[in-house]
Amino acid sequence: MKRYRWFFPALLMLLLLLTGCTPDVSLDVTLQNLPEGERAYLLLMPPEGTMLTDSAPEDLKGSEIERYAEDGFVCAEYRLTDTLRVHNASGGKHLGFWFDSSEALRGFCAAYREFRVARCDSRGNVLQVGPSVSLCPKNRFAYAFRLNYDVKTDTAEITALLGKTVFGASISEWIFALLLVTLPACMLMLLIYAFMRIFRRKQGIRKRVGQTVSLLCSLPPLLLNLLLLLERAVPYFRAESRPLPAVDFRMILAADLIWFASLLICGYNYYRSNA
Numbered sequence: 001m002k003r004y005r006w007f008f009p010a011l012l013m014l015l016l017l018l019t020g021c022t023p024d025v026s027l028d029v030t031l032q033n034l035p036e037g038e039r040a041y042l043l044l045m046p047p048e049g050t051m052l053t054d055s056a057p058e059d060l061k062g063s064e065i066e067r068y069a070e071d072g073f074v075c076a077e078y079r080l081t082d083t084l085r086v087h088n089a090s091g092g093k094h095l096g097f098w099f100d101s102s103e104a105l106r107g108f109c110a111a112y113r114e115f116r117v118a119r120c121d122s123r124g125n126v127l128q129v130g131p132s133v134s135l136c137p138k139n140r141f142a143y144a145f146r147l148n149y150d151v152k153t154d155t156a157e158i159t160a161l162l163g164k165t166v167f168g169a170s171i172s173e174w175i176f177a178l179l180l181v182t183l184p185a186c187m188l189m190l191l192i193y194a195f196m197r198i199f200r201r202k203q204g205i206r207k208r209v210g211q212t213v214s215l216l217c218s219l220p221p222l223l224l225n226l227l228l229l230l231e232r233a234v235p236y237f238r239a240e241s242r243p244l245p246a247v248d249f250r251m252i253l254a255a256d257l258i259w260f261a262s263l264l265i266c267g268y269n270y271y272r273s274n275a
Contacts, residue, residue: 025105027135027145028096031117033152038127040151041065042095043073043116044080052079056124063124070129073116084108105162109135109143117149130154137161141171142239163239170239171231175224182220183254221256 031040046052056066056078065075076097077086085098095117099105114132121127133156135144146160163170169177230237 025102025145026096026098027105027108028094029115029117029147029149029156031093031095032148032150034093034119035151037122039120039122040093040095041118041120042076042086043068043118043129044076044112045072045114046074046080047111050080054078060124064126065118065120065124068118068126073129075118076115102162103165105145106143106165109145109162117151117154119151139236140239141237161239163237171227171237172239175227175231178220178224178227182224185220225256 029042034040052074054066056063056075060066060078066078068075074080076084080086086096097108099108113136114134116132117130119127119129128151130149130151131154133147133149137144137158140161142161142163144158144160145162146158148157148159149155150157163172166174232238
């Protein structure tokens, strides 16, 4: 027993390390054509009830960007630091916010919905404020969390989207969950048909049970393929442009092959029972 006394402390340490290594996600706005000597800041319209702060650095205390509040938009870096972790890197050319999870990022986009970019000189005087950029594109079932913003033309290009959720899960997560359900369900149908083939007793009962099992076990693959088509073929639901991963493709192919084999066996048994 003494030989394994290190096991439980090591296991506890491993669990602590795993739970503490959850990667952060971020909303990133990359600025293009920002003139030398200027800095840019993100302006947000805080939802009602949001606490505002006054945490600007000393050289910008009382500056125009620190006091800015036109149309309800305020400087996110100085006025919302109690609720957001803001990063302003590479001389102000990469702006954004860090979040603990994708769900927190979705909640932020749903709450704030849009932002503006303010160009300032080194003393915090506002030179120009761009138009509002939506974080919730109307033609996408997703939120924008990677954007390129050209300060010369005041135009934004979305480079990455995060899918919205349905009952707490994204379409991709629903597809993965169905993948885990589909293979065992189809395998179960094959086993049931095999046992029924070997131990068939009453023809009527076997036929009714076979039809019911076939219907129930065919639903997961059908729903899986429909969701996959929705996510990949319909632009409104397509949150990312990458191809289907090889692992997911193999799992879907295996599920469909077993599904087709199950339907063939079901049809064969139905034909034999009515011959």
